Amino acid sequence: MPKTVKDCLIETFEDLNEEQFKKFKSKLIDRKGEPRIVSFSSGQTEKHFLDVHRTTLIERVNNVNSILDRLQDKGILNSVSYSDISTLPNDHNKMRALYDGPLKSCGNKGKDDLLSILQELQPYLMDELMKK
Numbered sequence: 001m002p003k004t005v006k007d008c009l010i011e012t013f014e015d016l017n018e019e020q021f022k023k024f025k026s027k028l029i030d031r032k033g034e035p036r037i038v039s040f041s042s043g044q045t046e047k048h049f050l051d052v053h054r055t056t057l058i059e060r061v062n063n064v065n066s067i068l069d070r071l072q073d074k075g076i077l078n079s080v081s082y083s084d085i086s087t088l089p090n091d092h093n094k095m096r097a098l099y100d101g102p103l104k105s106c107g108n109k110g111k112d113d114l115l116s117i118l119q120e121l122q123p124y125l126m127d128e129l130m131k132k
Helices: 005-015 018-030 054-060 064-073 079-086 091-100 102-121 123-131
Strands: none
Touching: 054 091, 054 123, 064 079, 064 091, 064 102, 079 091, 091 102, 102 123
């Protein structure tokens, strides 16, 4: 099983002697730039990528039925939702219904799954949005 980031950090910190660990902590405190680690202590959470780009995705994603197939395979869509959304007249309405229904209830895990599907099926659009 591959090591997680946490495992690598723990292993690295265990290898530091007391003096090296003090030096590490000192460098963290004395650095001049902004921290790259996001602090969630303020109670605010960041919006998911799909929520930030909701309007653009509704307007520009095409071939939504292929996306619905994959979401159903992953268990994010049940057969009723799949049928309801796939019979809508155009891709805009399908994406809007997907956002307003199943994506709202599946949380970030379901959104992460949709994001990976979109990256696979709509690579140029997703590359463009990732650069914004």
